[in-house]
Amino acid sequence: MLGLWTFQIPLLVGLLILHYLKQLWSHRHYPPGPFELPFIGNMWRFVAQLRQNVLMELGKKYGKIYTLWLGPRPMVVLSGFQAVKEWLIGHSEDFSDRTETPFLKAALKGKGIIFANGHTWKQQRHFGVVTLRKLGLGRRGMEHHIIEEAQQLVETFADEKGQPFDPSLPITNSISEVIRIVAFGKHFPKETFQKQGEAIRCFLKVFSTVSHGLYEMFPWIMKHLPGLHQKAFSTMDEAVLLAKKEIQNHKMHQTQYEPQDFIDFYLLQMKKDKDCHNSAYNEDNLAQCILELMGAGIDTTSTTLKWALLLMVNHPEIQDKVQKEIEDVFGSSCLICYQDRKKLPYTNAVIxxxxxxxxILMFGGPRQTIKDVNLYGFHIPKGTIIVPDMVTLLTDPEQWDTPEEFNPNHFLDKDGQFIIREAFLPFGAGVRVCIGEQLAHIQIFIFFTKLLSAFTFQLPEGVERLSEEIVPGLTLQPHPFKFCAIPRCSTS
Ligand code: HEM
Incomplete structure (x- = not known):
């Protein structure tokens, strides 16, 4: 018996080593990257080292391009401005597909915009861009609702009477309200919307868990096992059902008023296209699209606003200059609209x-090559995951004078006028650029100017500074914090 084991164990170890060497040999054509473990490759980094600077450190070490292995699947990372510009913008079409993975396929079934590809994606995206533009600016559009929500938030902050409080929940609630009105309209019950929000948050949380990593590597086993991934699937199904219920509601009342929200416009489009045999306008895609507006639009914008206020507390001299600029241009009037950003170059630069x-994102939207491509002399086969590392872009020392410092001068010329910078691409680039970019800009500008007109944000007594460290996750949140909102004038 002992003899058998002394033979079998070395044989097993030998086979494992052989397998590992074969793995390394077959990976030799890809851009070099960090040390990979047998079977799991670099998966462990995403769980054990989920920090903002993981990719940045790797970028510094390996340069413009390197490979991480998600089990057997290569993920090529583009790091720094030149690489992202050259490939994601210069050869946008070649990278236009979104990554398809077993988990995403099982959960989203190729519907909607964000994780859809091909004809479905093209139609839904085109519709989304056009509709968000229609719903966007102007007195009768979303801007009017955003101004109302910002005023509500001012009143909520005023209720704290200058005492320390955590602003996270009120900020998230206000941004959620805007997205609720965009997607479902004013009459959609808040409670149902909150339920959907919880389902989406639960779904997104799974992405940073071991359960998700295991599902991507061993879907055929994991789909039969219990775990967080199963909860994610069932909550997503639940959210889709709720969305579909509301679509039925809209259908019943459709003829009674002009289209006012995303569902109204979509139902009209479905009617227009009903005789078109290859139309991808249908209720499944509509339900997925509206959940995506929530998933992509709430956490991103509210996290940006949280950072905005936190940074104002830590940089009182900058807060002061913003308030002075707003006051000089508008006096005590609170009627600032998005067009006014041109009159506020310093404030715009600060934002x-x-x-x-x-x-606020761990990295830019993951893409997938739609054909074989040659990147810096490396042959990258069709279907390879490509990830643009946006953090290295926004902190590229060749693009920014003081990349690690909070410095609004990055966006000002020598005359103090606002300048947009080529390397400023927080919404991504190319054919997949964020469709909510304008909506996000409007929200951030209106909320920020409204709040800074109404309050001075200060540290609570005894606190020296708020932490600017990030909490790892899909969106990079600040650590929970409290501040005091000291009223400046009338909050009406
Ligand atoms: C500060 C706020 C936001 C940031 C930083 C942000 C950033 C991004 C980024 C980096 C991408 C991936 C782009 C790419 O692959 O190149 C993206 C895609 C997307 N975003 Fe946003 N976003 C924000 C707000 C919003 C809002 C408010 C909405 C809608 C209500 C939205 C909807 C979408 C959708 C639907 C996509 C998928 C586009 C596609 O795949 O064709 N985002 N966003």
Missing amino acids: HEIMRYRY
Whole structure:
């Protein structure tokens, strides 16, 4: 018996070593990257080292391009401005597909915009861009609702009477309200919307768990096992059902008023296209699209606003200059609209610097090559995952004078006028660029100017500074914090 084991164990170890060497040999054509473990490759980094600077450190070490292995699947990372510009913008079409993985396929079934590809994606995206534009600016559009929500938030902050409080929940609630009105309209019950929000948050949380990593590597086993991934699937199904219920509601009342929200416009489009045999306008895609507006639009914008206020507390001299500029241009009037950003170059520069200095996404939207491509002499086969590392772009020392410092001068010329910078791409680039970019800009500008007109944000007594460290996750949140909102004038 002992003899058998002394033979079998070395044989097993030998086979494992052989397998590992074969793995390394077959990976030799890809851009070099960090040390990979047998079977799991670099998966462990995403769980054990989920920090903002993991990719940045790797970028510094390996340069513009390197490979991480997600089990057997290569993920090629583009790092720094030149690489992202050259490939994601210069050869946008070649990278236009979104990554398809077993988990995403099982959960989303190729529907909607964000994780859809081909004809479905093209139609839904085109519709989304056009509709968000229609719903966007102007007195009768979303801007009017955003101004109302910002005023509500001012009143909520005023209720704290200058005492320390955590602003996270009120900020998230206000941004959620805007997205609720965009997607479902004013009459959609808040409670149902909150339920959907919880389902989406639960779904997104799974991405940073071991359960998700295991599902991507061993879907055929994991789909039969219990775990967080199963909860994610069932909550997503639940959210889709709720969305479909509301679509039925809209259908019943459709003829009674002009289209006012995303569902109204979509149902009209479905009617227009009903005789078109290859139309991808249908209720499944509509339900997925509206959940994506929530998933992509709430956490991103509210996290940016949280960082904005936190940074104002830590940089009182910058807060002071913003308030002075607003006051000089508008006096005590609170009627600021998005068009007015041109009159407020310093404030506009501060907002852009907030989005650069504390970028809120772990990395840009993962893509997939639609054909074989040659990247810096490396042959990258069709279907390879490509990830643009946006943090290295926004902190590229060749693009920014003081990349690690919060410095609004990055967006000002020598005359103090606002300048947009080529390397400022927080919304991504190319054919997959964020469709909510304008909506996000409007929200951030209106909420920020409204709040800074109404309050001075200060540290609570005894606190020296708020932490600017990030909490790892899909969106890079600040650590929970409290501040005091000291009223400046009338909050009406
Ligand atoms: C500060 C706020 C936001 C940031 C930083 C942000 C950033 C991004 C990024 C980096 C991408 C991936 C782009 C790419 O692959 O190159 C993206 C895609 C997307 N975003 Fe946003 N986003 C924000 C707000 C919003 C809002 C408010 C909405 C809608 C309500 C939205 C909807 C979408 C959708 C649907 C996509 C998928 C586009 C596609 O795959 O064709 N985002 N966003």
